[in-house]
Amino acid sequence: MSAASTPEPAGLSRRDELLAIAGGLFAERGFKNTTVRDIADAAGILSGSLYHHFDSKESMVDELLDTFQTELWKQYDAIEASDLTARGKLEAVVRASFEAIGEHRNEVAIFQSDALYLATFERFGYLIERNRKFRTLWTGLLEAGVASGELRADLDIALVYRFLRDTVWVAVRWYRPGGTLTPADVADQYLTILLQGIEKESR
Amino acid sequence: MSAASTPEPAGLSRRDELLAIAGGLFAERGFKNTTVRDIADAAGILSGSLYHHFDSKESMVDELLDTFQTELWKQYDAIEASDLTARGKLEAVVRASFEAIGEHRNEVAIFQSDALYLATFERFGYLIERNRKFRTLWTGLLEAGVASGELRADLDIALVYRFLRDTVWVAVRWYRPGGTLTPADVADQYLTILLQGIEKESR
DNA sequence: GTCTATAGTATGATAGAC
């Protein structure tokens, strides 16, 4: 119970530190494009030393993605189980996703650019499954919104889903925390565009 | 003038054929992730034989991207020079971009996933320049649309630009020609969402 | 926890025969 000989006395263990460094590089230049030497260099050690902490390069990205997705789904599940209306849930889910971009940029970026490639290995099969679950959740909310009359009925749901999904996650490519826009600001503007459009006088 | 001994008697030269094969692989699994052996295998030859047609793997992707961008910009320039209103130009540019996704999926996909990496080499410096030109064009149209009263004035232009840019180009990830939706159909739906939103009763 | 040293493999590219 005391801080006697725990591995993380102050905060980040060396292992977590290395994982964060790897995450930054994977996000910036891609998984395949980042060598174990790059990671070791950035950490100020030699590449062989990395293997004292991790089995393989794949293990690193696996741990990053899995941890992140587990956390994100806790939030999605809570929203889904809430008593908000369909539209309210949709907004909440969009906001939670932008928050995730703010707090876990690296993981989101890695998922965006490397998930398709990684999913070809059975080890990363969970990525495909989570993706399906994600589509089910979002599409379901859109359908419920149309059914409840909150959303217009003349649009192709599958297409709106892809539009929505892409607009949210692709923001990781340009969003940088610490600027003038908080994730909540971006979510507000995106939701305004998505819900009301950019046209001046409409309908 | 006759078809006597021209290199492309029927249509695609062997070189173009190989370039198309490489483009498909680059688009599908990424530039770095595609080896020259992969390309040669897909073409039914050995990797060394590729170098009879091309200097390097980089030359291949360079030729694909440069050719495509030159063609696309011919269209953008024509739209910019037309006498459409700002909003009309914006719609035309969006439609032209979706057409490009329909006709040059590989090149768009490669640009989307590898341009950032490729741009780190001076050889691909033109990618950065074209990107800037692109932003200038689209942002200018948005500003003109606000000025003319066609578009609402309460949104952050830089953010709307990124929203628009990303939603258009990211569609290459899922759009497949030959399905029920033509590029024009997708452009229609996207423009409807973008201009009017998905909310039932708004404003 | 990091280093030295290195194995084993994959990769981009070249030279010359056919």
Next chain:
DNA sequence: GTCTATCATACTATAGAC
């Protein structure tokens, strides 16, 4: 235009000393 053969390099990963 393709093949055979191969080089030089870069990569992931391992074994054992410190």
